[in-house]
Amino acid sequence: MRNVDMRTELGELILRNPVVTSSGTYGFGEEYAPYCPVSILGGITVKGITPLPRLGNPVPRLAETPSGLLNSVGLENPGLVEFRNSYLPKLALLDTAVIVNISGFSPDDYTLLASSFQKKDTGIAALEVNISCPNIKHGGMAFGTNPRSAEEVIEAVKKNTDLPVIAKLSPNVTDIVEMAKAVESGGADIISLINTLLGMSIDIQTQKPLLANKMGGLSGPAVRPVAVRMVYQVYEAVGLPIVGMGGISTWQDAVEFMLAGASAVSIGTVNFVNPLAPVDILNGIEEYCLKKGYRSVREIVGLAHE
Numbered sequence: 001m002r003n004v005d006m007r008t009e010l011g012e013l014i015l016r017n018p019v020v021t022s023s024g025t026y027g028f029g030e031e032y033a034p035y036c037p038v039s040i041l042g043g044i045t046v047k048g049i050t051p052l053p054r055l056g057n058p059v060p061r062l063a064e065t066p067s068g069l070l071n072s073v074g075l076e077n078p079g080l081v082e083f084r085n086s087y088l089p090k091l092a093l094l095d096t097a098v099i100v101n102i103s104g105f106s107p108d109d110y111t112l113l114a115s116s117f118q119k120k121d122t123g124i125a126a127l128e129v130n131i132s133c134p135n136i137k138h139g140g141m142a143f144g145t146n147p148r149s150a151e152e153v154i155e156a157v158k159k160n161t162d163l164p165v166i167a168k169l170s171p172n173v174t175d176i177v178e179m180a181k182a183v184e185s186g187g188a189d190i191i192s193l194i195n196t197l198l199g200m201s202i203d204i205q206t207q208k209p210l211l212a213n214k215m216g217g218l219s220g221p222a223v224r225p226v227a228v229r230m231v232y233q234v235y236e237a238v239g240l241p242i243v244g245m246g247g248i249s250t251w252q253d254a255v256e257f258m259l260a261g262a263s264a265v266s267i268g269t270v271n272f273v274n275p276l277a278p279v280d281i282l283n284g285i286e287e288y289c290l291k292k293g294y295r296s297v298r299e300i301v302g303l304a305h306e
């Protein structure tokens with residue numbers, strides 16, 4: 001029996017604990033199953049789904065940087081129909097909350113995607129709306145860097161699904177609070193942040209960009225202080241529950257995000273290094289609460305604020 005109540009509340013979305021995995025770093029759950037039983041986790045977030053299948057960007061599309069990873073995968077995914085027919089039935093059998101991440105190129109795409117996922121699809125806990133992908137030319141981040149478009153997209157999603165809607169914000173903006181307020185006005189139930197930071201690496205021997213797509217999204221420990229700052233700012237300005245992510249590699253990192261105001265934490269790039277990281281992080285958070293005398297993990301959310 002666990003000593004600390006690890007359940008976390010994100011509005012109507014209740015997770016058995018605050019540790020989930022991040023979209024694009026955990027496939028569709030199957031790849032990690034031999035290493036990390038998903039039933040231990042609060043939830044998993046699947047790779048971003050678009051209306052049509054996508055092969056993604058040309059390779060090379062991954063490059064390591066100091067304490068980070070640049071990727072320009074470009075939303076490789078099987079597309080909506082294949083996802084619903086072949087992946088969703090298997091995901092529905094998993095003993096964990098499944099968050100479906102959706103991505104579009106127009107408001108109509110988001111409407112179509114949202115209307116395709118409802119509560120009656122047993123197994124889906126929430127929809128995460130990616131308005132922040134830096135790796136596709138049109139759409140994605142274009143919606144996530146303009147408050148008006150972000151609000152419209154979230155409004156369209158909200159109107160067309162009865163699932164809790166998580167708006168995933170881009171850090172590639174001057175004012176994250178403005179974006180958070182925009183998605184709140186659009187009806188978002190939960191905010192997740194951050195997606196990757198637009199970056200670039202150049203090979204000094206070939207004298208050309210390392211990524212075929214030239215630019216990519218930076219993730220991993222290098223982005224963590226930016227993410228913590230944004231979670232802190234959004235917590236102060238907006239009343240919605242927050243899923244914090246960006247460079248979380250240890251339980252100490254996760255606790256930092258929760259103190260900043262995240263009710264749940266999402267584990268991304270570190271999975272590529274240590275597939276058991278989410279379990280280590282979960283155990284570490286529980287141990288921290290125990291040592292500090294908290295009976296519920298919910299008590300530490302936002303403690304860094306005045």
Ligand SMILES: Cc1cc2nc3c(=O)[nH]c(=O)nc-3n(C[C@H](O)[C@H](O)[C@H](O)COP(=O)(O)O)c2cc1C
Nearest residue numbers: 022023024048071130194195219220246247268269
């Ligand atoms: C290879 C890769 C693919 C990703 N694909 C998606 C995606 O499809 N949709 C999405 O919303 N975020 C995607 N992300 C962003 C992550 O979900 C996460 O927001 C970001 O990597 C920051 O967390 P981290 O530093 O812990 O990885 C991807 C990240 C990586 C590294």
